[in-house]
Amino acid sequence: MDALSDGARVIVAGGGAIGCAVAWEAALRGLDVTLVERGTPGREATWASAGMISPSGHTAEEGPFIELALASFHAYPAFVERLAGYTAEDPVFEPVGKLVVALSEAEVGELEAFKREQAGRIAVELIGGDEARRMEPALSDAVVAAAHVADDYRLDNVRLGRALWDAAARAGVRFRLGDSVSAVLSEGGRVRGVALAGGGELAAEAVVVAAGCWSGGIRGLPRALPVVPVRGQMLALQAVPPPIRLSVHHGSTYLVPRVDGRLIVGSTRDNAGFRATPTAGGVSTLLAGALQLLPGLAEARVLEVWAGLRPGTPDNLPVLGADPELPGLVYATGHFRNGILLTPITGELIADVLEGREPRISLEPYRADRFVEAS
Ligand SMILES: Cc1cc2nc3c(=O)[nH]c(=O)nc-3n(C[C@H](O)[C@H](O)[C@H](O)COP(=O)(O)OP(=O)(O)OC[C@H]3O[C@@H](n4cnc5c(N)ncnc54)[C@H](O)[C@@H]3O)c2cc1C
Structure with a gap:
């Protein structure tokens, strides 16, 4: 131009x-x-x-x-x-890293492939389940391995x-x-x-x-x-003190702690036109995914559920x-x-x-x- x-x-x-x-x-x-x-x-x-x-x-x-x-x-x-x-508005930028966890041997293979894919771009360290729980004690016993990505950011x-x-x-x-x-x-x-x-x-x-x-x-x-709009559903749990410090990912589930004590749980993906409304099925998927990773969340208060529209191509x-x-x-x-x-x-x-x-x-x-x- x-x-x-x-x-x-x-x-x-x-x-x-x-x-x-x-x-x-x-x-x-x-x-x-x-x-x-x-x-x-x-x-x-x-x-x-x-x-x-x-x-x-x-x-x-x-x-x-x-x-x-x-x-x-x-x-x-x-x-x-x-x-x-x-x-003066602080977006609370946190360069803290994340764990991508595996719950089965097949998923460990996926983590190894992920590490190979990322070679030369970002450092990925593969660790066992016990090591993952030493980093994040609230993680479920079902976690058998994890990829620790130290170079990963989040913000509000x-x-x-x-x-x-x-x-x-x-x-x-x-x-x-x-x-x-x-x-x-x-x-x-x-x-x-x-x-x-x-x-x-x-x-x-x-x-x-x-x-x-x-x-x-x-x-x-x-x-x-x-x-086109691609709907994504999310929810927030109240989790004080925060059960995790790193963000935790597994498949389409991710758990992202905020400094205000909210734990963000995401996300689903479907096409619902321009309707940015959460659904019973979506919320149930999110909760099941979260509890599988952090069973201690069962008593956490649900603060909010919402959906947004990603601009897809x-x-x-x-x-x-x-x-x-x-x-x-x-x-x-x-x-x-x-x-x-x-x-x-x-x-x-x-x-x-x-x-x-x-x-x-x-x-x-x-x-x-x-x-x-x-x-
Ligand atoms: C559930 C969910 C989770 C996500 N998680 C992540 C994540 O962790 N990391 C990440 O990088 N991305 C994530 N995304 C994607 C990210 O949110 C979007 O890609 C990004 O916000 C798009 O920003 P945008 O400004 O293009 O769109 P929007 O934030 O939707 O803003 C578009 C704006 O345009 C306005 N508008 C519309 N039409 C008009 C018009 N004709 N005239 C004037 N104004 C108009 C709207 O009111 C709106 O304010 C997520 C998205 C969703 C839904």
Whole structure:
């Protein structure tokens, strides 16, 4: 994309972690940014998440995604430090590590494969069940082995959302809340602004689509954007004192302790359209998974159950960068299960695109027209 001049107007559609991080970074680089958010910033997938920042996380496939994930992972400590210079809201960044546990010999084999996959990326130490219980005494006797990943982070995603909103506002981003972008407007073959659902238009030289799983509903895009909602259910137990210090993973179950005494239990994955409602079946799966790992939780109070909508794409990869056909249109969406992990790198790379700079990571694999070519 052509470079925008200093002070050029940019509209960011969507105020989740991704939209706020992009807006913050773009404002710091001298652009005049307005963020349009339909509801409250940080209250959708960003709020619903578990806040795990794990490069070995949810999309462990080979290929370019690993480079993106690792770059964001390594950027995190400096990112949260910089955030602290703009807001008093503390996202409680905890670089503490995690245990991935095995309950059977077959699962021990999976841990060995996991260690091989991660070689050269992050250190994984395989330990026996007793060693795992020495690290985390509340773990069930059924745990026969574990992979200890020391280099793994987590934070409080709800606070991250508020921190990014605050930091962006303090950096000069204007927030237009309670209205949504209904269409991207173009004229003479380039973007000229957006139409608002509440009526009226906002003029801009560039528009960043960062509306999470709702991104594909914005009109005026040059082609269909297949970002779809993928529901994830979660719950929180009260666990004081915290029964575990490290995050604990097993299959699709993970347990993430918070400093406020909540223990987050995640997660399910299904397609339920735009219905972000927890279900009896989902909650029962989560509780069964949690009690299998930490039997002592049986008496823990259930504090909250919720569901969120991950922005999924057909290939599970995000859509990032300038539209190949419509100058001024930029995407920062489709982060699926990795949006919290990818927040720092997305802010940086999208600000590079807006500035007309070559990003340090190629955005070619994340082009918006790749689905058309594939079909
Ligand atoms: C249960 C669950 C657990 C997760 N756990 C993790 C995890 O541990 N680690 C991790 O890295 N990721 C995790 N994720 C994924 C992560 O939460 C998402 O990838 C990330 O939050 C996406 O951020 P976003 O800003 O793109 O979307 P959102 O946070 O959904 O924000 C999009 C925003 O756009 C607004 N909006 C929508 N349409 C419009 C419009 N037309 N105009 C204006 N505003 C609009 C919405 O109101 C919303 O605020 C999890 C997700 C879920 C659901």
